[in-house]
Amino acid sequence: MIETRGLRKSYRSREGRETKTVDAVRGVNLDVAEGEIFGFLGPNGAGKTTTLRMLATLIEPDGGEATVAGADLRKDPAEVRRRIGYVAQGGSTWDESSAREELVLQARLYGISKAEAHRRAERALEAFQLTEYADRKCKTYSGGQRRRVEIALGIIHEPKIVFLDEPTTGLDPQSRAHMWDEIRRLRTEGMTVFITTHYLDEADALCDRIAIMDHGEIVAEGTPAELKREISGEVVIVGLDAPSTPRAAELLDTEAYVSKLETVDEGGLRLYVDEGATAIPQVLRRLDHAGLDLRSIELHRPSLDDVFLTKTGRSLRES
């Protein structure tokens, strides 16, 4: 659905008398498959929005190539526009208009006839549970309602791909969960969804595949599970008495599934394993056979933040 090679964009910014060139996006290669929710994860200023805006034809790339929904981004941006939807981060509705007016206008801007535009607006209002407020001015909407109108505007022409820039930023937890459901619904309807986010949990829970972006480059790409596995596998933390710890270490060190073993000072072990879910029963059985009592057993799965930390040397939460 989307294929990019070496997509680049730099800005010139002036600081005092000097003009500096800032490389916002430095050569992005992406392959997004049809019907998936693809996420761009990274801190603010990583170049996610710039990449998205290039793919949505809003800014021209300085270099590189891209095919979006089968159309060449550089040679035929008009065709790309017809096939994609784009929902900006900062909102796109006018205070004094109603959701219905906005939807009808947007449909008509895509060349849809008046009658059909009204039909589509009605359907979209229903699908996004906005019928009740359809004819009220946008300024009376809650943050969540307004965001739903904006997403509805982005897909009113039934595009193959929709780009959502930070779709849940600024929403309360309930509206956020609601928005995730809406996004999953779009996928069910066969749309490819491309989102940017700086929320780890959002990337993890919502996206089929993600690309982690930092300083204008993609530093990792894969399914959330793959990325996390790639890091260090998982860690099983076994709580034991100090006296029985050496004996347990001796027993488990020889097990094939344990790739690395560390002793915890106050007693207990850290076992680095490929998959915790299969390792835990084996650890329990082994220690039980040896008659060793364990106090606790915990599984620590690496998070996407661990992935980000490994790839960039800093935590996403801090940046």
Place this chain on the structure above:
Amino acid sequence: MKLARDTWLIFQRQTQLLLRNPVWIFVGVFQPVMYLLLFAPLLKPALNAPTQAAAYKIFVPGLLVLLAIFGGLFQGFGLIAELRAGVIERSRVTPVSRLALLLGRSLRDVVSLIAQAVIITLLALAFDLRVFIGNLLLAYLMLALIALMTSAVSYGIALKVKSEDALAPLMNTVAQPVLLLSGILLPLTFAPGWLQGVAKWNPFSWAVEGTRALFNGDLGNDRVWQGLGIIAVLAAAGVFWAARQFARSVR
């Protein structure tokens, strides 16, 4: 065809929003009416005009041109609000014609200006102003072209500067010399030679003279076609330039 359709869509939307808030009619007419009532009476003795009606024939065309210039130049503020709300960006991801994004808005400005001009002309009729209808329509064409140009330029600049704080002083700086050098309030025939010379370079002074000639029933005056011609060329250039800003603008 597509351009006409897209322009109509934008025009319709903008007009709808304008009509929803009819305060603008009051605001737009209040100031010129104040000029008409409180300033124009000074003109008969000041201009040595034989009658009040003669003074109005000089003053009303100037007032209308003034309205067209200022009405247009300050439209950019509305666009900056739209820019901030994301409405422009939302339009720019659709295949809508970029020229239509500009023309639809500028045409709304032209129509609202003509509405104001009609109200003011009707009021002036009450003060014994008399104009041939054909000449009046030509004068309105001049006003429409002026408003088209100034509003297009204002939109183009708004897209470039993207902030009200920059737009306001810029527009005031441009508008003031333009106003003073166009003989809008008093005819430039009173001006010293050097001032007349400078004013020759101000396209609006040609437009003002042309409009005055039309109100005076002097259709054959060269200033009429010269004024219309100059303003038409500038309006086309302004529209071309501003439409490019719509195609190019970022956020």
